[in-house]
Amino acid sequence: MVPLENYLVLSAILFALGVYGVLSRRNAVLVLMSVELMLNAVSLNFVAFAAHLDPDRATGIVFAVFVIAVAAAEVGLALAIVIRLFRNRSSANVDEAATLRW
Amino acid sequence: MAEHAWILAAVPAIAFLALAALGRRLPRQGDFLAVLAAASGFGLFFAVLASFLGRGEGAWPVLNAIEWTAIGDFRLNMGIAVDQITIVMLAVVTTVAFMVNVFSVGYMKGEPRYWWYFAVLQLFVASMLLLVLADNLLLLYVAWELVGLSSFLLIGHYWERRSAVEAAKKAFITTRVGDVGLLIGIILLWKATGTFNILDIIHAVEAGEVGGTGLFVSVMFIFLGAMGKSAQLPFHVWLPDAMEGPTPVSALIHAATMVVAGVYLVARLLPVFEAAGDALLVVTAVGLITALFSGVVAFAQTDIKKVLAYSTVSQLGFMFVALGAGVVSAGMFHLFTHAFFKALLFLGAGSVILGAHHRQEVGQLGGLWRRMPVTAAAFLVGSLALAGLFPLAGFWSKDEILHAVEGHRGALVFALISLASIMTAFYTTRLFILTFLGKPRDAEAGHARETGASMTGPLVFLAVLSVFAGFVVYGGVGEALGFPGGFGEFVYLHHPETFHIDWGLAGVSTALFVIGVFGAGWLYRGGRLDRAAALTAWQPKLYEMTRRKFYFDDLYQFLIDRVVLGFSYVVSWFDRFAVNDTGVDGSATLTGYAGFLLKHLQTGRVPNYALAIAAGVAALILVALAAGG
Amino acid sequence: MAETDAQGYVLLTALALPLLAAAALLAMPGDRPMAARRLSAVTGAVLLGLSIYVFLAYRAGGEVLQMQLRWPWIEHVGFLGENGIALRLGVDGISALLTLLTGVVAFAGTLVAWKLEYRARDFFILFWVLIAGVYGTFFSLDLFFFFFFYELAVVPLYLLIGIWGSTRKEYGAMKLTLMLVGGSVGIWIGIFAVVHEAGLGTFDLPALWEAGRSGALSPDFQKAIFPFFAVGCGVLAGLWPLHTWSPDGHMSAPTSVSMVHAGVLMKLGAFGIIRLGIQILPEGAAFWMPALLVLGTIGALYGAIAALTQRDFKLISGYSSVSHMGYVLIGLATLNEIGVSGAALQMFSHGVMTALVFLLIGALYDQAHTRDLRDFGGVARVMPLWVVAYVVAGLANVGLPGLSGFTAEFHIFVGTFRTYPIFGGLAILAAAIAAAYMLRMFATVFFGPLNPRWRELRDLSPIEIAAAVLLIASMLVMGLWWAPFTDRLAQTVLSLPGVTG
């Protein structure tokens, strides 16, 4: 059985990468992909904890499934909005979408 | 009747209200009402005098008080107290008021706001009588302020003239500064003795409950008030300017009654002054300096009323010297006689001014002896009384003062007071010669006419008084009038003194009179100014200084403009810029600026927002660690 | 727990009447100003009657709090325990006197606002909300409602000054409102601390007073919290460094708002210091009073000196209000029965005086449209009644005996001398300076040759004369006959904790 810590470290790394992606990427779609990365880290976490700590394993795995489902819905929705943005501004660059400020 | 002496004050007060309310619509604008009030006041005085004397010495002073207010154990009773000093003052005020009212009817005919003049005159008389009758310092202070108010209104009667308004303002503010001292003194005395009642304070002081520097400080504050009202140096500046008011006003207020309020106050509280260290020395010094200073300044004045004004200031100095010597009878006696002949001189000057078609400058008068014989004769009697000729009133009161000073003060004070009386004789003679003798220096003065009976009447009456008032000092005359004896036996501090003429002293004072009169007679003989001009040419700087009243007015004007108003500009500038713009508005703009800076963090770009969230999480963890640990 | 007595409902009507008037005016169409004026005049008159009744019905000998009314509002909910919040009204000596003041000044203010043309109805709506706030503060014995009405009196000010004001009205309106609400932040904090510390879970003032007296509020706590109340209410009372809204605010406020504001609202601040400061935190008051005394004296001197060289009428009376409120603070700071009753008398006297002064300034400004002293001269020739009224107000301001100014100042000076003679001397000096700036105005504006430019100025209108007579009458009554005022105050002042007999 792979020790729990390895999973946690991996998920932390994934999470950190996701955060870095959101902070640095200019294109909305790539930002979305980074968020997906973070959500995958979360699912990994849940599965790892379910495997090691939880005797009946159900909660963790159900949670992971739900996260995946919600992530999918979120991406669907976000991409729809990004397409709308693309229609209006012919670019998905997040920096250009900054007319609302101060 | 003595315990209801407050009626004396109530009658003029009611007259004031009547005149103020419907004066304009009354026939002759209500001047008859004023004269009636003054006359009834004069009559009522004798009733009060009779009832007072009837009670006999044991029952003095006659008291009558009501409870005014009470907060916790702070009780305040207001009422009247009639004793010997009060009787003297009542005599002076009612008599002179009556004469001035009668004189004013003629003098003020045709003047603007004729009814208002009489209304305020009654207000003045009422508040002066209240001042004299008050049994406690608080009521005295109330009357003191009302007297100041009526003087302000009367000086500023011709308020169309800028100079009259400025003079009224100057008078009110200068006396007001003095009143500040008086109020502080009154409250300090209250703090020490626990009461405002004058008699209780005197008993407490005499019983020794109060003393030391505390008493001295409070007495000095009270003397400050007296100096303000009685125009002693350095508060004297307002009295000469107060001549802007109508002349009868000068006669009543700035000669006989108001200005002596300070002397009355010191006389009333003399036992307290005695107990307060060397307070009396201070009183003597101030009186002496003022007498000498104003005597010198009177030499160089050319306006009749200004000369008389400075003469009043000087005579008040004499009274304070007498009180300073601890002899209340001398002070009060001089006050008594001075009121009559000074009122006479002022009314005489008024008659001259009216007769010579409003000429006041001595340079424009001269040779009025033939044109206005009655006024001239009355004026002569007044002048001689002031100068101190033997049988006249002025001689006896000045003799009493010399006697008091000789007895209680050293030779130096005696010498200086003698010099002052020489000066008095000198400027009185100078004034009389320049006004009545010699040739008329101006066409208008050439055909001046004698004034009407309603004005010469009071002059004659006062002239008679100026001649015979002096004899009251004799025991025999006193008893004849029902008094327990001469003036000394009636008004005294600790024990009555019977009067007996001291021929040596009488000789000295007559000598002083002669020196003064003939000195002036020689300098201005026959009304010619050539010798006087030569004298001024010899010492031009000194003459200019005396003529400009030793630059006191300019000094005060400088002080006010530079120091007081300057400081006020600084304060209002400070309030505008420091407290308001930087302090209040400053903090407002600061908050706004903070908002402005924060605003720029909101760049509108998603990565910045995400960064804020990430940084937020980190910060929260740090805060939780720092606090939670 | 004093229950409701019949007279309590008098207070309730005096409180509800202005609110009902405001509501009625709100319902009325805006284009009939005459109806609004008549309704307001009636309301003003009735309120004046009620105020006089409240003052006279207050028995001097009876117990301190009279005419009580208590309606439980919220109890046993959340942290509010027994008697949590109650609409509890009651009057003691000081608030009875100030009620009379409010009645007089409000009625005078209504009369003066008679000639207001621009949106008269809206003006009166806001005016009556303000008056209701003032009455509420003087009556309420519950901290929640005290603060409710205290703020209510400040809420309409922005619009009253902003819409109907004169010079720099927007700046004046914003500054005035912000500084007064800024002050109430201090009161808020004070309330939170006191209600929590007392631990009774109630806003009932008498209970909090008892807690303050009985030591439930520890001395250190009281010393720490008193400055919040002192500064919070001090802003409205013109405490020295926080006074700058008074000159600016009055310069831009319309006449009747200035009258009510300087006449009554500034007293709200001083009343707050008594109700919240002295009564709830006696040890705190005893500890901080010397500081308040110094600030009060500075205020008195500072206001008088600054008024000396002002050129605008309203600035002079603005600074003189700061100076006179300085006296009130000095009176309070003496914490002895004469001084504190002097402060209460000064509140009434200054209220009536300033109301008259602003009335007259308004009457002149409406015709001359300039308030610069130097433009005028010899006005007595064309406006004699106006000059007589102003001279009376000026002399009251200066403290001439026979008028209310002297009565109040005398008590304050005597009270101050008992404990702090030096400050008493400074206060009297400030009174002398008051004589200087008042006389300066008399000389330059009223007397002297008439400036030809003002030949056609008209004298006071009958309505203004009525208002002026009402104000002068109150000045004379207090000036000549002290007993009704001092007897009513004696009981209350002695009952204040920390006030030495």
Add this chain to the structure above:
Amino acid sequence: MRDFTLFIPEYIAAGAAIGVLALELALPRLRRDALAWATAAGAAAWLIAALFYVGDAPGDFEGLLRTDAFTAYFRILAAGAVLAVALLSARYLRDRTRAAGEYYGLLLMAGAGMTLLSAARELLTAYVALELLSFSLYVLVGYLKRDARSNEASLKYILLGAFSSAMLLYGISLLYGLTGSTTYAGVAEGLAARGEGTDLAALAAIMLIVAGVGFKVSAAPFHMWAPDAYQGAPLPVTAFLATASKAAGFALILRLFTEALAVDALEWRAAIAALAAITMTAGNLLAIQQTNLKRLLAYSSIGQAGYMLVAVAAIGYGDAAAAQNASSALLLHIAGYTLSTMALFAALVAHYNRTGDESIEGLRGLSATQPFLALVISASLFSFAGLPFFAGFATKLLLFQAGTGAGLLWLAGLGAANSFISLYYYLMVMRRMYLFDPPEGQTRIRPPALLGAMAGLLLLGVVFIGVYPGPVFEATDGAAAALFEASAAAFARLP
């Protein structure tokens, strides 16, 4: 056991949502604001059904959801908000877009989500309900497809929303790892069992959750999405964002921090207090500079969130009684705030429908043209500033008083100071309305019937709470009692 009858009102709401969607598909030629009336009817039915549940004994669904007075309070709040926003949107949407079905459907869904969120006692259920609410809002914010600003707002909102919900999830996963359970009660037991001393993992988990939840209630520094989203979103949606979304956030916080995380109060209370201080100050300072009305109200709403967080901090610092008092005062303040905001937006929508101008400048002379609307706007602004006669005065006083009860006098004082600062920019708005003359040519205009009536009714509610907060305060006190009854066990372990 599965008692399905507990959530009948929610079924009504969901049913209505689907009904509206179906209605639009079936009758495309229907007048667009008819849908609004349908939604309003659905919301009204939901509200009436909710009223039936007010007095009921607390019900439990499989340990996941709990219906008690607390849930009833938020159910009524949600139904009321949806009803109001539906009526606000009627004419607003008719002028701007053809397809309105999804708008109203999602509105009802969001409301249902909000109630579930307040009922949730298990992390996953709470998360699902939260995402239901959030997703509906992402779409609603971006509903005006052709308006670039609405589009940009929804982009920012969804990207940052997703980002912060990811953080929330990560926190929840760590929490699950630490305690082995996802129900609030289980988490509480797990945390308690972990013994004394700061536990970095628990601390990190809680802080991540605070971040996720902080984003929802727009607490600084997670607030940056709010101004842009409020400005870009259609006006009625901004109203919904300011009221329902914020209330839902606090429902979650209250459930979470009184039960699951109560044990580790020592760790998070300082952070929450700091969060409250920063939020109110940043919100008020930033608002001073604003010229756009919606953006100003966004910052004002952030300020209000700061005041509300004071109560949450009080839950951390105070004992059980002080915490319950703070919660009841918070719920009262939320009720007052919601009423004031709805009244304000009723007036603003009426004004916007006529002028189409969002700037403060656009309000010039409103007191002359539409005095009633000006009165309503002034009343709500004064209510936000906490001045008498209006709800804010009583609710803010009681809220800060409860905060002081838990020993947070400095925070209450800061709140009072911030309310004072807020008065400045509220007065700037009133200055435009009262002190300026209307643009030339504009005369008196009668306010629109529906919005005018709504504004009047809400104004009455605002004044009622301001003057006589008694009854509403008793209701919220009941809700707080129910909340603490549910978390009694967890709170008892508090040292």
